[in-house]
Amino acid sequence: MLELKHELKLGKTRDEKARMNFVSGLRAHVLNDLASGMRAVWESQGEPDFRRRTGRAPKDGPEVHKAIKPSEYFRFYSSLRVTAQDMVWQSVFPALDRGRDGLRKQAAALETRTGLGSLTLKPDLEVPRSVSAIDVHLMAGNYDGEYDEGDLTAGSLYDNGLAVFSFGLMGQNLDDIGQSIAGFIRAKYPQFKPKKILDLGCTIGHNTGPWKDHFPEAEVHGIDVAAPCLRYGHARAQAQGRDIHFHQMNAEALEFPDASFDVVFSSMFLHEVPRKGIEKILAEAHRVLKPGGLMIHMELPPNSQLSPYDAFYLDWDSAYNNEPFYKPFRDLKPADLCRHAGFKAAQYVQFVVPSVGWYGSEVLKEAASHQQDVDSDKTGRLTDGVLWYCFGAWK
Amino acid sequence: MTHTRKPLRRTIRGGRPFFFADPAIDKILNMVVTLGSEVWALRERLAAVEAIQERQGSLAAGEVDAFEFSPAQEARLAADRKEFIENLFRVLQEQVDAAPSRAVRSSAPAAAAPKGGAVFGARGSRRSPPAPSRAQAAAKAKTVAKAKTRAVAKRKR
Structure with a gap:
């Protein structure tokens, strides 16, 4: 353990x-x-x-x-x-x-x-x-x-x-997803220097922190609806010496002004939200992004890009792990979601990012130089040699 | 130690899925694995004890077999054993928590009984078979009582 x-x-x-x-x-x-x-x-x-x-x-x-x-x-x-x-x-x-x-x-x-950082709670926020x-x-x-x-x-x-759950596959600080994705974006777009970064549905901020590590000059914010996770996440970030701003907020109705962030990120979040919520979240992400900003969601890979067996294997959670929105999310097409939210079809991106903890940073950098196939029995699956899937769009 | 604080809720809202024709098989599997976990915990603990003793000097032959616990040690073991057994059969508590409100709740103080669903109001377990009705339970109790009487009578003869 x-x-x-x-x-x-x-x-x-x-x-x-x-x-x-x-x-x-x-x-x-x-x-x-x-x-x-x-x-x-x-x-x-x-x-x-x-x-x-x-x-x-x-x-x-x-x-x-x-x-x-x-x-x-x-x-x-x-x-x-x-x-x-x-x-x-x-x-x-x-x-x-x-x-x-x-x-x-x-x-x-x-x-x-x-x-360090800040914590802004909103006790009257309605939890979905x-x-x-x-x-x-x-x-x-x-x-x-x-x-x-x-x-x-x-x-x-x-x-x-x-x-206990991750048996080491999420890294020593449970931040392998954040470290891998933020590291990948930095390697792939060396000219991109985000000044404000937002993590949606951040829970305890375990994957929010890595953005601060990779972009130390940026102001990093995390939002979630769950106060006990935010209180803990704020303290956890402080214990790790990270300057992060946590807010109790619903990603479907962000309280940030238009065009205020360079990156809007989430990890393992959208699949826990019903479809209508996902659509609102992506529209909000589009709204708060500055022109030239990047929306990037680390998620489970869509069924349309997997073999029938791998699709079944990942959907197990939806049927048996109290994840009722997991399969409905995976049945959606991420490119369509982004287009409906206002992003241009040509600006759509999707990546298969090797776990930096498993493969090391050299493999991660190498992966940033070419597009990888989604259909693999390691994509988005917590197993030895995991590959993280993510999609999004440039505004 | 605070005795008035709310107990942590350990039962899953929405219940757990079952896969075998009889959910009892899934529950027994849970117990077997829990038992496996306890066996493993013992092995790690024993390995720690052996490592410490290796460092400090070895055990005399037969010393463990001849060892008697003090009354205080016995009492502590008894309490630990009770917790061990409760944990082993924890999965059965879910049906109790999911039963309608007339189901018997533990009367022990909150801090000592962390398994109740009182904090969030645990719901019925989705795929579990319905609990026997009061009438069925009473009929069963009657049958059991009769069988016991017969067994006692038999022993007396």
Whole structure:
């Protein structure tokens, strides 16, 4: 299990660490070994059966899903994956319960000591039902659950849980996505010098910070609807010595003026929002971008660009991991979304970015020099050798 | 230690999916894996103890087998064991939390019972089979009681 490197990390007993190690190992086993096993079983039995029955190959993800569902391997893979997902958060709860009273004091001390960045909360902000009504990815309490005044619990659960969940693939600071994308943009567009950067749906700001690392001269802002994540994210940024401005705000109705940002970024965010919300978010991104600015969203790759099996594999979360908007998002075409939001079709961009933590910065720079194929069993999938997918447009 | 603070909610809103024809299989799988996690925790702990003892001097042969815990140590182990067992069967609590409000809630103080759904109001578990009705439960209890009476009578003979 990955140990968080900043001072807000929860104190854990020897046994708690061991349980977290176990869950990380279990997840790696399910997502690497069992996932390969399931594919092998599908290719050797499932797909030939399907062809015999129908006289053709499956045409999309849902057909693969329907055909594979009764198989015992799928059931064990799925049941173990749900168990592991649940155990990620369960492994954090005992340490969280002990440590949560101390978090507010630590946050207050960091504020006094560093005074870095800012935190602007809006207690009367209406939290959208896509956040308030469900526990996304089976995380009890979700991003916005509050237990006390000034609570940071949900942020801590997410940070410590992600460390267990990602089994190292999101980097030592859980910021591999941000480091990879920001590093890629810097390598690909060396003349581009953004002065103001905005991260939408930033939760604890783990992928916001890297933009400050790559563009230290820029003013970096992160917004989210969930106050406990923002409080924690602000303290976390301070603990890491980063100057970031956090705001409680809905990405569907930004409170920033027109043409005020050079970069509007998000990571793993749009797939947790219903379609109408996504459309509003992209339109808002277009509005707040300066001419010549870049909108860039790190996301799951669209179904239209994947094989039926890979489409099925990624859509698993939508059916079984409390991610109701995940498949509907992946069924959309990113280029169409950008065009509808007001971006010119010719200004559309999409990239497959190698994880900088896995492949190193040389491979990242090399990847910036050519376009990569999206259809791969590593694109957007938390597995060894992950490749991050992102799309967006220049204004 | 604050006893009045709200317990952390550990049950998932919206329930969990089941994959086998009988959801009990999924639940048992969860228990087996949880048990695996505890076994692993023991192994790591034991490895730590062995490493420490290697550093400080070795154990005498048979010393562990001959060892007796003090009453205070026994009491602590008993409390840990209770928590261990509760954790092992935590998945079953979800059905209790998802049951209608007349379901029995733990009467223990909030801080000692972190599994309730009281904070956010846990919902029914989407794909789990319906809980037995009161009448069914009463009928079952009656059958169990009768069987017990028969067993006692048999032993007496």
